[in-house]
Amino acid sequence: MDESLIDALRVAVTANPEQVSLRLHLARLLHKAGDRERADEAVAVVAAVLAVDPRNTDARQLLAMLLAPSDVEVPTPMSGPASAPIDASETSVPGPMQPERDEFDWHAAEFDLSPVSTRDDRFDIERPATRLADVGGMREVKQRIEAAFLAPLRNPELRALYGKSLRGGLLLYGPPGCGKTFLAKALAGELDAGFLSIGIADVLDKWVGASERNLRAAFDAARAAAPCVLFIDELDAIGQRRSQTRGSGLRGVVNELLQEMDGIGAENEGVFVLAATNQPWDVDPALRRPGRLDRTLLVLPPDLEAREAILRDRIAARPAEAIDTRRLANATEGFSGADLAHVVESAAEIALLDSVRTGTARPISVRDLDTAVRAITPSTGPWLESARTVLEFGEDDGTHADLKRYLAQRKRSRR
Ligand SMILES: Nc1ncnc2c1ncn2[C@@H]1O[C@H](COP(=O)(O)OP(=O)(O)OP(=O)(O)O)[C@@H](O)[C@H]1O
Ligand SMILES: [Mg+2]
Numbered sequence: 001m002d003e004s005l006i007d008a009l010r011v012a013v014t015a016n017p018e019q020v021s022l023r024l025h026l027a028r029l030l031h032k033a034g035d036r037e038r039a040d041e042a043v044a045v046v047a048a049v050l051a052v053d054p055r056n057t058d059a060r061q062l063l064a065m066l067l068a069p070s071d072v073e074v075p076t077p078m079s080g081p082a083s084a085p086i087d088a089s090e091t092s093v094p095g096p097m098q099p100e101r102d103e104f105d106w107h108a109a110e111f112d113l114s115p116v117s118t119r120d121d122r123f124d125i126e127r128p129a130t131r132l133a134d135v136g137g138m139r140e141v142k143q144r145i146e147a148a149f150l151a152p153l154r155n156p157e158l159r160a161l162y163g164k165s166l167r168g169g170l171l172l173y174g175p176p177g178c179g180k181t182f183l184a185k186a187l188a189g190e191l192d193a194g195f196l197s198i199g200i201a202d203v204l205d206k207w208v209g210a211s212e213r214n215l216r217a218a219f220d221a222a223r224a225a226a227p228c229v230l231f232i233d234e235l236d237a238i239g240q241r242r243s244q245t246r247g248s249g250l251r252g253v254v255n256e257l258l259q260e261m262d263g264i265g266a267e268n269e270g271v272f273v274l275a276a277t278n279q280p281w282d283v284d285p286a287l288r289r290p291g292r293l294d295r296t297l298l299v300l301p302p303d304l305e306a307r308e309a310i311l312r313d314r315i316a317a318r319p320a321e322a323i324d325t326r327r328l329a330n331a332t333e334g335f336s337g338a339d340l341a342h343v344v345e346s347a348a349e350i351a352l353l354d355s356v357r358t359g360t361a362r363p364i365s366v367r368d369l370d371t372a373v374r375a376i377t378p379s380t381g382p383w384l385e386s387a388r389t390v391l392e393f394g395e396d397d398g399t400h401a402d403l404k405r406y407l408a409q410r411k412r413s414r415r
Contacts, residue, residue, distance in 0.1 A: 004064065005029065006026070006029050006030065006033070012157070018125060020059070023045050023048065024059060024062055027043075028042075029190070030042035031065075046059050047063070056106065078283075081262065083109065095411065101243075124187070126196075127195070130185050131190050134186060136307075136310060137303045138299075138302065138303060138306050139303075145170075161392070168271060168273075168291045168293060170273075170274050170293065170295045170297055171235065171274075171296045173280040175383035176199070176336065177379060177380075178236060178300065178302060178337055178380065179306070181197070184229065187229065187273075188231075193226075193272065194222075194229065196221060196231065198215075199232070203215050204249075209252070215256050218230065219268075221258040225272055226270030227270040228273055229273075230272070230274070232273065233275075235276060236280070236282040238253060238257060239283050241282055242254050247388070257287065280399070285397070296399060298406070304330065307335065314344040320363050320364035321365050323366060339376060339378050340377055340403065343373055344364075346375065347369045348364075349366045352369040384407065388397055
């Protein structure tokens with residue numbers, strides 16, 4: 001086996017993490033090398049592809065083969081039967097974008113072996129396979145996403161109506177753990193776009209000007225990967241009210257963010273800015289002006305259907321008895337998605353400890369789940385209470401009308 005080719009491919013994969021075909025080719029070569037260590041590496045390489053793109057058929061097939069008994073031949077592009085000569089006129093017909101295939105002469109290829117800059121490797125662009133249809137329940141939120149974001153993108157007349165503000169983005173806000181990140185990813189999946197998520201830790205740097213540069217680099221990475229959703233998590237930190245930023249070095253970051261969002265000309269074409277926060281009242285108001293994050297969406301605690309979907313997904317990933325997820329969903333009002341995940345994990349822990357104690361493995365039972373539900377306090381209550389205080393005593397520019405309405409309704413129903 002050509003060790004230098006494997007080495008070259010390892011370097012190439014590090015330099016081009018998004019190139020799936022490179023990774024798969026490396027995995028095939030590693031497998032062909034035949035020894036245990038490299039076989040394991042091959043599995044890890046394919047697993048990394050599947051972690052980003054779980055539906056990638058080539059990767060799934062390859063993984064199945066890698067995990068099959070060792071006498072199964074792994075077809076590679078080079079060892080496959082010679083294909084018929086390709087008619088040049090046929091290949092030049094412009095058609096829908098074809099997924100990348102291994103039609104490359106890997107032995108003749110040269111790779112750039114210069115040291116890889118690690119600076120921008122931080123910006124890992126995902127390709128989410130989740131769609132809005134995978135989001136359980138939350139019908140109202142999905143409808144609003146469709147109306148405020150997707151419809152204008154698809155419809156030229158609406159686009160004209162929205163004008164400049166179509167370039168703007170969407171701010172998701174609400175209690176923690178209720179699906180903001182999940183929805184943003186599903187939206188990227190719906191648009192068939194890449195997904196680049198940044199938080200304050202990716203941006204903040206103690207050196208003067210470095211935070212601004214980091215933020216610019218993130219926007220540049222998103223532009224280079226367009227169509228791409230740039231997801232700014234914890235916007236209350238990155239885009240904090242400038243009146244509160246004195247001395248923290250964050251003022252420049254907010255200014256940079258404003259500049260990047262405004263872009264020049266068609267610069268931001270194909271970049272969709274989504275942001276999320278649990279503290280929308282701490283976000284600088286300038287970020288909400290037209291053409292910036294000019295649409296807001298309240299993401300509330302999961303409704304009955306969403307809770308059932310979350311519980312079903314989580315339980316399905318573990319050995320469990322037949323569980324009435326509808327009943328469990330009914331018993332978990334006010335639980336966030338993260339709380340529900342915690343419920344299932346705690347139930348699994350109970351079953352595991354019990355199995356260890358008795359020496360016989362047993363699946364998660366209805367009782368384990370009920371015990372876990374009783375032990376866990378839903379986390380959304382305190383957030384909703386503090387939101388009420390902020391809205392009652394803070395200044396109100398009408399941006400949180402949805403939340404006000406929800407709080408009033410909740411108060412009535414609890415009387
Ligand atoms: N409607 C839903 N359908 C399926 N899964 C969901 C749904 N809503 C939330 N989840 C799951 O709940 C968990 C928490 O969601 P997520 O991380 O998106 O919340 P968040 O609002 O971004 O939280 P934070 O404010 O802490 O960042 C995730 O595991 C997500 O997959
Ligand atoms: Mg999140």
